[in-house]
Amino acid sequence: MAEPTAPEPTAPDPTAPDPTPDARAAALDAADPLRDRRAAFVLDDDTVYLDGNSLGALPRAVPGRLAEVVTHEWGRLRIRSWTESGWWTAPERVGDRIAPLVGSGPGQVVVGDSTSVNLFKALVAAVRTVPDDRDEILVDAASFPTDGYLARSAARLTGRALRPVPAGGIAAAAGPRTAVALVNHVDYRTGELHDLPGITAAVHAAGAPVVWDLCHSAGAVPVGLDAHRVDYAVGCTYKYLNGGPGAPAFLAVRPDRLAAFDSPLPGWNSHADPFAMAADHTPADGAARGRVGTPDILSLLALDAALDVWDGVDIAAVRAKSLALTDFFLDRVAAELPPGTAPSVTPADHARRGSQIALRHPDAAAVTQRLIAAGVVGDFRPPDLLRFGFTPLYTSFADVLRAVRVLRRVTLGAEG
Structure with missing residues (x-):
């Protein structure tokens, strides 16, 4: 999918002189x-x-939809709603609704867990795809604190070193030792928009994958994940996507990365046959590999209803x-x-x-x-x-x- 190009605003020039x-x-x-x-x-x-x-x-639309979920789907149908109301497939279905807003395609986005948990999954899964001699994780030095905390934890877990670099310097810093780069698309403090196409291309040229944090851009800025071949991206849904406090986050994985996505949190919901209750984990196909445990249905379906405001936008x-x-x-x-x-x-x-x-x-x-x-x-x-x-x-x-x-x-x- 090509990245949307912002058209010239149809409104008058906001800097043009007017009477008042x-x-x-x-x-x-x-x-x-x-x-x-x-x-x-x-x-x-x-x-x-x-x-x-x-x-x-x-x-x-959200209060009425939540009331329906609580009174009918939970109150009357109860456990039948996992199949009859589509609860089981909601993480991927809602992910497909978010996908066009970040320039991704069907089957590449799953909704669930928090941004922090999804960042950890993406970082560790990314490191697991590169050789051991790629021993540095690059992280945006001015990132939201959680990103740095999780990157440091992922570095310890995978035996890598963490190297904080200003976002504008990541392209130049990427090299043969880079295992993965983690960058915020928009700086949460200053509002600065970082160069996703350029940084992604530079990290790829260095032979490494990149993880983008879209918390402050999803729903406000064209992202173009597929157009720029972004490997992994995560984002919250309670900001510009209006999903509500604590709404579940999303994880996007490039199609050619999905088959090798090795989650460090292989829960029963990401199993190819969850109800087989097998002792060994066999990962599901597609975006469902990013699932962990039972979805937070109330928050997930509130988000689903909230996304109606994007229809036709x-x-x-x-x-x-x-x-x-x-x-x-x-x-x-x-x-x-x-x-x-x-x-x-x-x-x-x-x-x-x-x-x-x-x-x-x-x-x-x-x-x-x-x-x-x-x-x-x-x-x-x-x-x-x-x-x-x-x-x-x-x-x-x-x-x-x-x-x-x-x-x-x-x-x-x-x-x-």
């Missing part, structure tokens, strides 16, 4: 091809929610709106706040920007709380970052304008 910021926001919202998706979410009119990069908003259109939203936000911050008040640490270059903006402020923790009290929900990352996530399916340009005006008020004490 309000008119600009209104014009951008009127021209937004995704504007009708907002109605599919439970949102408060008095709150601007810019924390979808931590927990996505609730899709309206082009991820390239999502990317175009994401860039327009973040451009508008940066433009209004520059216009509303005195220079140096809250400088952005997120790259201005579209090719290096995810779907969040991080601003630096010396009193960021307190500012975040004042923003929340004033109805603008973002979050804080120590020591001094204000983080704002832009979820194109439900964030409006009017939201952005209001957020910046509140940011001005709480940082400067000015009316806006």
Whole structure:
């Protein structure tokens, strides 16, 4: 599958001069091809929610679907639902719904467990495919802490050394000693988008596989797993995919890697014949090799219902709106706040920007709380970052304008 290319936004240029910021926001919202998706979410009119990069908003279809699962499938059908309601095949079925959003194909994605568990599976399975003299695991030095913890554990388990490298240096660092590289697609603190095609190609040229963490890009940025021949990828589903708190994560494996995928956690659910209760493990075919234990059905089916909001959505259109939203936000911050008040640490270059903006402020923790009290929900990352996530399916340009005006008020004490 070719990687989607973001089209030119159909909305007006968010940096073009307009009579007033309000008119600009209104014009951008009127021209937004995704504007009708907002109605599919439970949102408060008095709150601007810019924390979808931590927990996505609730899709309206989820409560009713969960009630059906609980009262009918569990309450009435009970154990029959494993077959009659399709519970048993849900991890692969839901995986197939996520696959197009990350540029993967049918039968390559399985949903279950946490991102941490899936990272561990992918890392160890990757190392098991390379010769023993490839004795280094490269890891993005600025990765989310769990990624580093798990990479270190995988290194101990497989007798490798861990080598932290800045994400931008992994391509150059990859060499004959590289067993696998683990990279975050989007930096969780700064919102920087790393070069997935270039880094993947460089690691492959060095003869090693790569594992990508898509937690901050799945559902916000075109990924192109198949187009760029990514070996393994993992991601959570409770951010831009709106699956709910603690929703199960996903694991994607390139088709030609599936047959050799040797999971370090070979549970009964990944057995070729689970109910044979055999003493020896024979791995299942396809993505089911990534399963471990009994699926978390309630969370899994809540995610399945949440994914309905993606029906008919082009991820390239999502990317175009994401860039327009973040451009508008940066433009209004520059216009509303005195220079140096809250400088952005997120790259201005579209090719290096995810779907969040991080601003630096010396009193960021307190500012975040004042923003929340004033109805603008973002979050804080120590020591001094204000983080704002832009979820194109439900964030409006009017939201952005209001957020910046509140940011001005709480940082400067000015009316806006």
